[in-house]
Amino acid sequence: MSLYEPPLRSVRFLVNEVLKAPEALAAAGWEDATADLFDAVLGDAGRLAADVLLPLDRSGDEEGARVEGDGVRMPAGCRDAWALWRDGGWNGLAGDPAYGGQGLPGLLDMLVTEMVCAANLAFSITPGLTQGAIRALAAHGDAAVKERCLPPMLAGDWTGAMALTEPQAGTDLGLLRMRAEPVGDGTYRLAGQKMFISSADHDLTDNLVHLVLARLPGAPPGTRGISLFVVPKRLSGGARNGWSVLSVERKMGLHASPTCVVSYDGAVGWLVGAPNRGLAAMFTMMNHERLFVGIQGIGVGERAAQAALAYARERVQGRAAGGGEGAADPILHHPDVRRMVLTARALTDAGRALAGWVALRLDRAAKDPSLAEEAEDWAALLTPVVKAAGTDFGFEAAVLAQQVMGGHGYIRDNGVEQLVRDVRATQIYEGTNGVQALDFVQRKLGLHGGRPLARMLEAVEDAAARLAGSPMTAGLAEPLRDGADRLRGLADWLRQEERDPRDGAAGATDLLRLTALVAYGWMWALTASAAARRPAGYDPGFLDARLGLARFFMTRLLPETAMLEARIRSGYAGLDAGLADGLAGLDG
Incomplete structure (x- = not known):
């Protein structure tokens, strides 16, 4: 079984020195959110993750969730x-x-959630979905729905799930067919089938609720005719509601998380929000889940990075170039192994910092309405980045750890192969990363006349200027500026009127990855500047490692933006070259 040590030192440095969260929160009205509070809560969460959830990770994978009885x-x-x-x-x-x-x-x-995800990704799904359901009901439910559902959900006595997907309607929710008939007493009866519903049912609690998208009689076609309903498992008095689980999906990973096919046969539900406005209400939940899923990837990346480093330190194999005089060296001395270990670590730490940046802005705006516009800009721009990059890089970190471990990484007993299987789903659910990329290019880049992107590029430039102003970090400024210039130039290029409208879609995934690398470079700039101040309370070796990882990211990972720029500028023509008459000439 792979081990996991909650990264409390790194998290403490991020909170107090990089984000300066206690000061920022206090200025916005969170006077009780002190550094001591963060330390205490995160310490308790780390013990729960390592001592309780981690030991269940492999056994849950082996046993799996199953339908039994009702x-x-x-x-x-x-x-x-x-x-x-x-x-x-x-x-x-x-x-x-x-x-x-x-x-x-x-x-x-968010930081508690990351530790839960690292220790047991399957377990994390139920509380993560519950949090999104809580937010949707709090924002759009009427007083009766809130009083009925929120207290037991916040207490952990009920959980929540979202029921969107149908066999014929995945990402294209305009195709869904689930019906909801009004009864006349304020309730509705739902009929139809949903699939791929995570945590749709379990025996962790006695009750749970589904947030279900369905159509009212006479609703307009497409997404304009979708309404949202809250549908409990049990009604008042404990009677079972009219839905049942037909099967638990047999998945590549996440075996201990029940992903279900659900049949609704006259299930009782209550309307959430306005009729035919359900998709807008559901996006409150979906946007929270997209940030949550990015954190899932970051959590797995942390565990994978720890596994890779521990193995590379202990495994003695072969003579490294420039190594010692013994018969063999720890494989960490082999340059390619070192590259993989550092890549997993650098991507994971930067992802945590970026997710934390977004969370902190949302917290400040929750107390200070004058900060709402800024927070909305950050959340709109960076939600698809955190989701896609957190999961893409989390999967890459897991695969790198597997490669570092060689054959041992392919064996179930060592735990890393489960990380690869489990985290792979995060790139798919809550909107595939390709969908995130299209959303980023088609909606987020030009939002409010490009204001969110301009805000980010200004912050990157400020961070680069701080790097340049310190002898310890001056050499890191130019690579960051180069990446920001590429992002700015590509955004301008896509806005040109003569541009083929398909160019943006053709380069969307590459542009989202390029943006993520620039954003991660920005986070490493903030981290390096904090380490260069040599704050008290941290081991000098730890601070030196922060600077070293920043240098590694800027010199070895950020230059990927040059390749991505070339691919993006090839446009749709790069996909269509030689294939203008379709794909009939290809085998298969």
């Missing part, structure tokens, strides 16, 4: 782990105190 049975130990999660108040950490939540910052909740 519901889903979870693997051994999961129900007890959920009881500890519930009794510790973790489900309501950032929840509204009016409904029983603790009202702590979302940044703190």
Whole structure:
């Protein structure tokens, strides 16, 4: 079984020195969100992750969730782990105190979530989906729905899931057919089938709710005719509602997370938000889930980076170029192994910092409405970046760890192959990363006349200027500026009127990755500047490692933006060259 050590030192440095979160939160009205509070909560969460959730990761994968009787049975130990999660108040950490939540910052909740994801990705899905459902109901539910659902959800007595996908309607929700008939007493009866519904059922709690997209009679076609409903498993008095799980999907990974096919046969539900405006309400949940899924990738990246480094330090094999005089050296001395170890670490730490940046901006705006426009800009621009980059790079880190371990990485007993299988789904669900890229190019780049991107590029330039102003970091400024210039130039290139409208779609995935690399470089710039100040309370070796990782990222990973720029500028013609008459000439 792979081990996991909660990265408390790195997280503490990020919170206090890079983001300066306690000061920023206090200035916005979070006076109680002190550094000591962060340390205490994260310490407790780390123990829960390492001592309770990690030991269940492999056994849950081996046993899996299954349909038994009239519901889903979870693997051994999961129900007890959920009881500890519930009794510790973790489900309501950032929840509204009016409904029983603790009202702590979302940044703190995000960092707790990352440790849960690292220790047991399958377990993380149920609380992660519940948080998104809580946000959707809080934002769009009427008073009765809120009073019925939010207190038990924040207490951890109920959980939440979202039911969007149907066999014929995945990303294109305009094709969904689920029907909702009004009864006349304020309730609706839902009929149809959903699939790929994560945490649709389980025995962790006695009740749970689905947020279901469905069509009312006479609704307009397409996405304009979708409404949102909250549909519990059990009704008042404990009677079972009219839906059932037909099967648990047999997946590549995440075996301990029940992904279900669900049949609704007159299930009782309540409308959430306005009729035919369900997709807008559901996006409150979906946007939270996209940030959450990015954090899932970052959590797996952390565990993979730890596994790669530990193995590379211990495994003695071959003589490294310039190595010692013994018969063999630890493989960490081999340059290519070192490259893989450093890549996994540099991508993971930067991803955590970027997700934290977004969470902190949202926290400040929650207390200070004057910061709302800025926070909305950051969230709109960076949500697809955090989702796609967090999961792409998390998968890459897991594969790198597997490669570092060689044959041992391919063997189940060592745990890394499970990370590869589990994290792969994160690139697919909550909108595939290709969909995130299209959203980024078609909507987010030009949002508010390009204001969010301009805001980010200004912040990158400021960070580069700080790098240039310190002898310890001056050499890191130019690579960051080069990456920012490429991003700025490509955004201008795509806005040209004569541009083939297909060029943006053709280069969307590459442009999102390029943006992520620039954003990650920006986070390493902030980290390097913080380390160069040599703050008290940190081991000099740790601070030197921060500077070294920043240098590695700027010199070895950020230059990938040059290749990405060339591919993007090839446009749609680069995809269509020689294939103007279609793909009939290809084999297969």
